[in-house]
Amino acid sequence: MSIRYGLLALLEQGPRYGSQLRAEFESRTGSTWPLNIGQVYTTLGRLERDGLIVPEGGGDAKQQLYSITTAGRQELGEWFTQPVDRTQPSRDELAIKLAMAVGTPGVDITAIIQAQRRHTLAAMQDYTRLKARALAAGPGSGGDIAWLLVLEQLIFYAEAESRWLDHCESRLLRLAAARPRPVTPPAHDPAGPAEPADRPKARGGTSS
Template structure:
């Protein structure tokens, strides 16, 4: 979620001031996307400049309230209707590490793969434990649903990374076989 559209989504529920938007954004994203207050006010300034929000008075504590405009509501609807484009190819430190390890002197890329797999496997165990805890609380606490969805996204991404590491290991084994080795002995 972009900060811009996240703030628009929160403002769809009614006027808010900056620090309340920050608190609600972090609560909705289950703390996985912390914001600093400067980001919030910079984004609100741009949204106001673009005609998507307006200042809507001041609350009893003196906070400036922001509200969606008609254009802001239309932009929010359009955002919900658009699929999210994934950057291709993504900038991924692990991928860069593996491809640079391939030609690096004194580096066994299979050890790099194994170290990452051990790390991700530990992360998977932790995510599964946290998911079980969230599932146990979810029926009584509907606000746990956002946390659960984000945990499951992380869990699925970790599972995909393990599958990719398995694929990398298999590819490396095939590439290190000596030509003419019918047994496919990777020791060659």
């Protein structure tokens, strides 16, 4: 859905070709979410079907200029004003991986967490360097500001994921510490219990 409305937002600024829409979408987001050109034209076809855009002039889809309709502007305005629904979260591969790892024989979930944490922190460092480079370049166009906002969202997301991984690891350690350890029964001596060393020995013969 975000691609659908992203293309509508770009068309709100004026008619564009499919290739232009792809390039501008990736420019705004710093190629964080690269678009396949086939996906762009598929989305444009659906927008045209729904009456939200119209083609201008002849030619095939790859040489077609598209413009937004009144209905398209209305739907775009509603998208901007409505909050993004978080009650139906998208599937997160990392969360699913950890959920499946719990209780799976032979899987070291602690090793999974540690490997993911290293990757997440490395990604956060890369994003931070890109942010510093963008800030050093000074104020730029709207596209530059849009890319900076995306970068900061990625940094915050990586920080939150790192904290969540720390929490997962701490919880697993607490659970492991609280789990009762099996009691080892005493070893059985086939010769029987040892006789106390200070026990007096019986004497032979009868008493007078």
